[in-house]
Amino acid sequence: GLPISERGVRWAIGAFLIIIALMIGSAASTKWSMILRYFHxxxxxxxxxxxxxxxxxxxxxxxxxxxxxxxxxxxIVF
Known part of the structure; x- marks a missing residue:
């Protein structure tokens, strides 16, 4: 098989986490007015x-x- 470098694995994990953060952030960004109403x-x-x-x-x-x-x-499901 192909050798997998530690640097490549770290890069892939970092890219995956950034994509997940963008997905979560975009879902929550549409709820900003609701969040403001909750806090005030x-x-x-x-x-x-x-x-x-x-x-x-x-x-x-x-x-x-x-x-x-x-x-x-x-x-939890994801």
Missing amino acids: PKSFGISDPIFGRDVAFYVFSLPFYLFLKSWLMGF
Whole structure:
């Protein structure tokens, strides 16, 4: 077989990691407004009648949690 150099393996691993980082970054870049809403929420002053949470949770926090869950599931599966 062909001899595999350590330098070539390191280069291939580095290139692979850069490609993965670009894929993850491009997927997360479309969610910047949602991430900003999560970190800077405002209270609506209205509580959910079933769970007692402020409605702002469903507008600001829940979408971020769902995105984070799907991103982590993709990371674990990949």
